[in-house]
Amino acid sequence: MTAPKDIFFPPLNREIGSRHPINQVKSELTELLTSFGFSVAEGPEVESEEYNFDKLNIPATHPAREMHDTFYVNNKTQVLRTHTSPVQVRTMLSSKPPIAVVSPGKVYRKDDDATHLPMFHQIEGLYVDENVNFAHLKDLIFKICHSLFGEEAQLRFRPSYFPFTEPSAEVDVLFGDKWLEILGCGVVNPKVLENCNIDSNQYSGLAFGLGIERIAMLKYEVKDIRDFYKSNLDFLRQFK
Amino acid sequence: MKIVYSHLLSLLEQQPKLKELSDLLYQLGHEHEIDGEVLDMEITPNRGDCLSLKGLARDLNYFYQAKELPKSSMTLPALALQFDNKAQDLCPNISFMQIEIEQVPSKYEPYLEAYFTDLGINKNNFFTDISNYLAYESGQPTHCFDQSTIRGHFALEKKELKTKFKTLLGTEIELTNENLVFTLDNDPISLAGVMGGARTACSANTTKVLVECAYFQPQEILGKARKYNLSSDAAYKFERGVDYLCQEGVLRRFLQIVSDHTKVKSVSLYGEQSKTALAEVPYDSEKLNAVVGINFTEKEQLGYLSALGFQSGKNMTVPAHRSDVDQLNDLAEEVTRMIGYDNIPSQVLALPVMAKKQKRSFEELVGNYLVNQGCFEVINNPFTDFEGKEAIPVDNPLDKQRAMLRTCLMNSIRTNIAYNQNRQKDSIKFFEFSDIYKTSGSERRLALAISGRVNKNAAEFNAQLDYAYLKGLVNSICSDILKVQPTYELTNKRGYDFYESLSLNGIKLGGLGKISKDTINSKVKTPVFACELTTDNLAVPDNQLTPTSDFPASYRDLSFSLSDLDKVETLTKLVNDATNGNDLLTESFIFDFFQNKKLNILKLGFRFKFQAEDKSLTDEEIDQIMDKLISDSLAVDGISIEGL
Numbered sequence: 001m002t003a004p005k006d007i008f009f010p011p012l013n014r015e016i017g018s019r020h021p022i023n024q025v026k027s028e029l030t031e032l033l034t035s036f037g038f039s040v041a042e043g044p045e046v047e048s049e050e051y052n053f054d055k056l057n058i059p060a061t062h063p064a065r066e067m068h069d070t071f072y073v074n075n076k077t078q079v080l081r082t083h084t085s086p087v088q089v090r091t092m093l094s095s096k097p098p099i100a101v102v103s104p105g106k107v108y109r110k111d112d113d114a115t116h117l118p119m120f121h122q123i124e125g126l127y128v129d130e131n132v133n134f135a136h137l138k139d140l141i142f143k144i145c146h147s148l149f150g151e152e153a154q155l156r157f158r159p160s161y162f163p164f165t166e167p168s169a170e171v172d173v174l175f176g177d178k179w180l181e182i183l184g185c186g187v188v189n190p191k192v193l194e195n196c197n198i199d200s201n202q203y204s205g206l207a208f209g210l211g212i213e214r215i216a217m218l219k220y221e222v223k224d225i226r227d228f229y230k231s232n233l234d235f236l237r238q239f240k
Numbered sequence: 241m242k243i244v245y246s247h248l249l250s251l252l253e254q255q256p257k258l259k260e261l262s263d264l265l266y267q268l269g270h271e272h273e274i275d276g277e278v279l280d281m282e283i284t285p286n287r288g289d290c291l292s293l294k295g296l297a298r299d300l301n302y303f304y305q306a307k308e309l310p311k312s313s314m315t316l317p318a319l320a321l322q323f324d325n326k327a328q329d330l331c332p333n334i335s336f337m338q339i340e341i342e343q344v345p346s347k348y349e350p351y352l353e354a355y356f357t358d359l360g361i362n363k364n365n366f367f368t369d370i371s372n373y374l375a376y377e378s379g380q381p382t383h384c385f386d387q388s389t390i391r392g393h394f395a396l397e398k399k400e401l402k403t404k405f406k407t408l409l410g411t412e413i414e415l416t417n418e419n420l421v422f423t424l425d426n427d428p429i430s431l432a433g434v435m436g437g438a439r440t441a442c443s444a445n446t447t448k449v450l451v452e453c454a455y456f457q458p459q460e461i462l463g464k465a466r467k468y469n470l471s472s473d474a475a476y477k478f479e480r481g482v483d484y485l486c487q488e489g490v491l492r493r494f495l496q497i498v499s500d501h502t503k504v505k506s507v508s509l510y511g512e513q514s515k516t517a518l519a520e521v522p523y524d525s526e527k528l529n530a531v532v533g534i535n536f537t538e539k540e541q542l543g544y545l546s547a548l549g550f551q552s553g554k555n556m557t558v559p560a561h562r563s564d565v566d567q568l569n570d571l572a573e574e575v576t577r578m579i580g581y582d583n584i585p586s587q588v589l590a591l592p593v594m595a596k597k598q599k600r601s602f603e604e605l606v607g608n609y610l611v612n613q614g615c616f617e618v619i620n621n622p623f624t625d626f627e628g629k630e631a632i633p634v635d636n637p638l639d640k641q642r643a644m645l646r647t648c649l650m651n652s653i654r655t656n657i658a659y660n661q662n663r664q665k666d667s668i669k670f671f672e673f674s675d676i677y678k679t680s681g682s683e684r685r686l687a688l689a690i691s692g693r694v695n696k697n698a699a700e701f702n703a704q705l706d707y708a709y710l711k712g713l714v715n716s717i718c719s720d721i722l723k724v725q726p727t728y729e730l731t732n733k734r735g736y737d738f739y740e741s742l743s744l745n746g747i748k749l750g751g752l753g754k755i756s757k758d759t760i761n762s763k764v765k766t767p768v769f770a771c772e773l774t775t776d777n778l779a780v781p782d783n784q785l786t787p788t789s790d791f792p793a794s795y796r797d798l799s800f801s802l803s804d805l806d807k808v809e810t811l812t813k814l815v816n817d818a819t820n821g822n823d824l825l826t827e828s829f830i831f832d833f834f835q836n837k838k839l840n841i842l843k844l845g846f847r848f849k850f851q852a853e854d855k856s857l858t859d860e861e862i863d864q865i866m867d868k869l870i871s872d873s874l875a876v877d878g879i880s881i882e883g884l
Contacts, residue, residue, distance in 0.1 A: 012697040017669060019607055020617040037591030045622075046632075046645075046677050061459030072635040073645065073677075080622075080634075100591045112638055119621040127591060134576060135533025135587035142586060157581035159269025159573065161284035167532070167573035169581055170271075187531060190569055204531070231618040231656035233665045 021239040022121055022228055025216040026104050029123050032147050033102045036140070038125055041101040043087035045108070051086035052079050055195040056164040069110040071118070080108035083209065085164060088126040092196035097203045098129040104212070117225055121212035126188070128198060128205035134167055134187050137206040141171055141185055144208070148182075148215065149173055160184060164192050165207055180218070183210045241291055243376075244358045245277040250351070251297035253305035261300075267580045268299055278359070288458075288480025289561040292379030298561070302547035302578055309377070311493040319508035321450075324395035330420055331396055331432065332515035334454035335487035337495065338387060338508050341366075341447050345501040352497065367442045367449045368408075370497050372473075379561075380453060380482050380490040381474035383430060387448040389440040392425035396432060398460075403428065408441035413468045420460050422452075433461040433478040435470050453491050455484040455515065458563075483561035484515050520555040521567060531572035533587050534579070544578035545571060600780045603673050605721050606686065613713060614695065615669040615688070620652035622677065630678035645677045649687035650735070650772050654760050657691055661762040667693040668768075669705070673775070688713065689755070689770035710752055710769040718744060723781050725816065735759045742773065749773045793851040794862055798870070799832070802842040803878030811879055815846055818869050825865055826851050 019027070030040060052070075053059070071080040087103035104123040112118050127140075138157065145155055154174040162168045165186025172179035188205030198205075213225055220239070222228065227235055245258050256264070258274070265272060270290060271282040281296075289295045297306035319338050325331060344366045347353070355373045356363055363369050367384040375381050401415040405428055415421070421428035430436040433456040442449060456478045465475040488511055495507055525538035542552050549559035550571070558565045565571065576584060607617060623634065623642030630647055637643040646652060649672050660668050671688045690710050694700040718726040724744045731751070733739035739753030752771035760768060800811055812830070819828045825848060832845030848869075850862045873879050 010698045012695075012699050014695050014697065014700075015614045015667075017611040017613070017615040018617065019611060020619050022619060023607075023617060044682060045675055046682065061462060071637075073632050074635075076635050098592055110636065110638065117621070118623065118638060118642070127589075129592065131530070132589075133531060133533035133587065134572075135584055136589040138581075138584060139586040139589045156266070157584075158266055158271065159284075159577045159581060161269075161286045166567070166569040167576050167581075187569065187572075190567065229619060229621065231620070231659055231670070232663070233616060233660050233668065236616040236618070 016240055018236060018240045020228075020236070021216055021220060021222075022212055024239060025219060026121060026123060026212050029148075029210065029212065029215070030102060030104050032144065033123070033125055036143065038100045038102040038127075041087050041091045041103050042105060043081075043084070043090050043103065045081055045106055046073060046078050047081040047086045048077075049079055051089045052081050052083075055089045055192065056085050057189050057191045057195070058163045062163060071108050071110055082109055083107050084122045084124045085207075085209070088124065088207065089192075089196055091126065092128065092193070092198055097198060097205075098127075099205075100127045100129075101125070115225060117213075117229065119229075120225075122209055123212060124207065124209035126205060126207045128188065128193070128203050130203055132187075132204045132206050134206075137169075137185055137187065137208070140206065141183070141208060144210075145171065145173055145182065160186075162186055164189050166190075175218070182214065183208055185209070241281045241283060242359055243279050243281060243293060243296070244354070245279060247354065247358070248279075248293050248296060251293050251306055251309065252300060253307050254303075256304055264300065264303060265296070267582070268577050270296065270299070283480075285480055286564040288477060288482060288563070289379065291477050291480065292375070293377050295379045295561070298549065301549075302544060309493065310496055311489060312495040312499060313492070314495075314507075316492075316507060316509040319510035321510040322394060323510065324393065324397075325512060326395055326397040327420055328514055330398060330457050330460045331454050332457075333484055333487055333513045334396070334452065335491055335509065335511035337451045337453070337491040337510075338506070339367075339449050339451065339495060339498055340387075340505040340507070341498060342503040342505055344444065344447060349500050352501070365442050365444045365446060366501070367446055367451070367498075370494060371451070374490065374494055374497070375473060375477065378486070378490050378493060379477060380486050381433070381477055382490065382494060383436050383452045383474070384442045384446075385430075385436070385440045385450040385452065386442045386446045387450045388446075389429075390424065390450055393423075395423050397421065397423060399423075401428065405431065406438040407431075407470065408436045408438050410438060411470070413470070415468075419464070420456070431464065431468070431470075432456060434464045434468070434472045434475045451491060451494055453487040453494075455482060455487065481563035483559075484563075485513070485560040487511060487513075518560060519558040519566060520553075521558060521565060521571060523552065523556040523568065523571060527568055528572045528575060531569055532576050532584060534576075534584060536575070536579075541575050544575050547578075548574055550574075600782070602721070602775060602778045602780050603686075605780055606717050607671070607673070609717065609721065610669075610671045610688065610713070613669070614667075615671050615690075615713075618653070618656050618670050618672050620646075620649070620656070620672060620674070622646050622674070624651055626651055628678075630680055632677050632679055647676055647678050648772060649674055649676060649685050650689075650755075650770060653687050653689045653770060654755065654768075657689055657768050658760050658762040661691070661760070661764040661766065665692070666766070667696060667705070683774050684776045685750075685772055686775050687770065687772045688752075689768060691768040692766050704766070705769065706767070707752075707754060707769050710771060714742065714752055714771050714773075718742075721780060722778060742771075744778075747777075749775075749778075787853060789851050789853045791852055791854070791856050793826075793849055794857055796848045796850070796862065796866055797831070797845060798848070798866070798881065799843055799845045800873065801880045801882055802844060805835075805842065807842075807876070807878045808844060810876055811844060811873060814873055814876070815869070818865075818872070819848075822865055824850050824852055824857060824861065 070082050084103040084105050091101050102125045107122050108119050145153055156172040157169045160168045160170040166189045168186035171183050173182045185208035188207050190200035193200040249255050272279045283290050371382045371384050398420045401419050403415050405415045406412050420432040422430040429440045458479050458481050461475050461478040465472040525541050551557040622645050624644050624646045625641045628647040631644040633644055668691045673686055675682050676685050690705040694703040718724055727743045728740040731741050736753035737756050739751055741748055741751040750773035755768040755770050815828050819825050827849040831847045834843040850857050
């Protein structure tokens with residue numbers, strides 16, 4: 001049989017593009033968390049100090065404000081949000097428990113070196129209801145980490161410090177023989193609930209936050225965080 | 241904070257192996273790295289009490305039993321110090337010990353020597369060395385004044401200053417604004433809680449010292465070292481909170497160390513304490529269990545808490561070194577740390593709240609469409625040096641180039657294009673969704689830019705991405721996703737060679753055009769076409785399903801000759817209006833475009849689709865519609881149809 005000549009013509013490949021790898025990971029995480037029952041909440045990136053710090057139990061004199069190293073705007077009356085937690089504040093102020101939201105988005109800290117960028121992405125989750133405790137938080141974190149890194153992933157919970165949660169924990173996942181920090185979490189500090197007009201005697205909450213760049217670097221084995229933001233086509237083409 | 245394993249063991253009754261100790265420190269929340277015998281501790285900012293051997297030993301007490309190091313128990317005469325504490329609210333507790341020794345020792349006891357050798361720390365002078373070691377051992381900073389320099393009115397005060405100050409390290413700084421300082425006759429001699437001054441510093445010959453040991457309110461010290469660019473271990477500790485009742489005990493330990501090394505000729509003690517009451521926290525074992533999700537008895541909980549120094553009573557009394565504990569949840573964390581977070585069994589969490597049904601997202605649909613068209617999404621940071629009319633300045637920018645928040649996305653996109661053009665990328669299709677911020681408020685924007693070759697294949701390699709390509713993408717977004725036909729208006733815009741504004745339903749959303757090459761930092765001459773739209777109020781409508789016809793469709797093609805390019809828009813509008821206004825004419829589109837400038841030929845081919853829901857259309861019915869369309873178009877000046 002003679003081959004039809006059509007098959008010898010060069011095919012007209014048409015390249016498809018891609019979403020940014022950070023947004024891909026953000027979407028995957030959002031999809032995962034909404035599948036657990038969380039709704040998505042969003043808020044402004046230029047925030048008041050009240051929502052970014054005060055209501056989250058980070059008073060002006062607290063050393064934690066140094067940790068954040070904040071960008072101030074509008075004659076220091078506002079900040080570029082240092083975490084997506086103000087979205088949770090807004091949610092708590094505008095709705096009644098039970099509350100289950102995740103807030104993905106950009107956050108800003110005054111850092112710029114090989115491992116820190118002035119802008120990066122977080123996804124944070126909040127669940128407020130009656131009788132929520134640390135053991136529930138562990139269950140949720142196991143589900144998240146096992147979904148991200150496989151059922152066999154080994155986790156380590158370490159006590160940590162976040163002014164807005166108490167008890168607070170950081171969670172490490174074992175990669176090879178190295179523990180890598182993946183997320184921060186904790187039981188919502190009753191002071192935060194009260195600041196957001198939620199009766200801390202009746203309700204309790206749990207909260208967690210993940211750095212999206214961190215997850216993306218692990219997932220794609222990106223060594224330098226700055227590669228995400230050079231807009232180099234050769235880099236972006238690898239995330240189709 | 242670096243500590244040495246064997247140094248920590250000297251404060252523990254039991255002697256765990258390094259690995260076991262390391263694991264337990266992790267369990268308690270004290271992250272660290274190990275280099276030989278040195279543990280580089282990363283203590284969380286709320287645990288200033290753990291910034292020392294003693295502090296860590298206290299935290300390990302439940303497991304390994306902390307032990308007290310010897311301190312002088314001798315009866316100390318009162319020091320007749322004329323000290324004027326004008327800042328009692330900022331320094332409620334302060335003690336001084338005056339010590340005179342016979343001679344400065346020529347060598348140190350092994351425990352003191354080991355501090356310097358094991359950690360590679362340089363020695364200074366006898367008293368300062370003890371002070372530094374004691375901060376490492378106890379967590380409490382002390383400051384040594386050479387007693388011979390303390391002459392005049394000695395005070396602690398917060399005062400407005402604008403004066404040069406030479407630190408004991410020899411660095412000269414300028415003190416400005418309000419500072420808490422020790423003064424001699426109104427001149428600052430020490431930046432309280434941060435660093436002493438050269439004028440009153442001890443030297444290798446000092447044999448009579450005035451040791452100051454105080455509790456400063458953390459908020460008073462916070463940020464001071466950074467303000468003056470000083471590296472201060474004392475400030476680091478005071479900022480995080482120290483034991484507010486430890487002053488005499490620490491000075492007695494200071495005296496003990498001095499006595500271990502040389503003969504003390506005289507010693508006396510001065511102290512004032514106005515902050516003495518220990519904090520109390522309401523305690524309820526059941527509530528504590530409820531926070532954690534455990535079922536421990538009160539006895540078990542108290543076993544952990546008392547080992548940490550808490551005293552049970554009607555409420556739980558908090559030890560003076562634990563300024564971070566002020567509520568039940570803090571106690572819950574203490575118990576949980578002792579049990580080990582990893583040892584708390586999980587409890588199944590099922591969220592009772594149903595996720596709200598998400599509407600189809602404009603960004604998701606447009607993003608997917610653009611990706612399918614070969615576009616790549618970029619993310620840019622919001623910082624720029626462009627001082628637009630409505631730009632918001634960053635009060636504390638990283639640098640001058642990033643001192644403003646961007647008021648549009650296009651400048652970032654220009655940078656992205658230049659980066660890639662300068663690296664010989666010849667087919668660039670970028671888009672970005674982002675917020676922009678102006679003094680008038682924030683907006684959500686979509687930016688889209690194309691430049692270079694259409695595609696890398698035999699048919700499209702030599703075709704260039706052009707304005708029509710961009711406009712086609714934008715038209716499809718509007719008409720296929722938003723189900724609204726855009727309208728355009730030619731206008732001027734800075735940074736563009738030409739620019740058309742875009743409106744949907746009469747509302748101007750932005751526009752598109754050809755970017756002026758001189759605004760792109762690239763030597764490549766390939767044109768760049770770009771679009772930026774405000775997308776805040778753009779909602780994707782739900783699809784409204786209309787009945788489909790099972791009857792055959794008929795097609796007619798018509799080629800129009802146009803006198804000028806601007807007739808393309810006129811004719812397109814006329815055809816679109818006709819299509820929208822007739823149920824039988826279900827679709828029309830341009831299938832051919834031909835231009836020969838030399839021969840002055842301009843042709844536009846339209847295809848028309850006719851179909852009825854309930855019957856097969858006759859030629860007469862179709863001709864009637866076509867005739868009307870032809871006559872309407874021929875009525876327009878500059879439009880003709882060959883053969884008619």
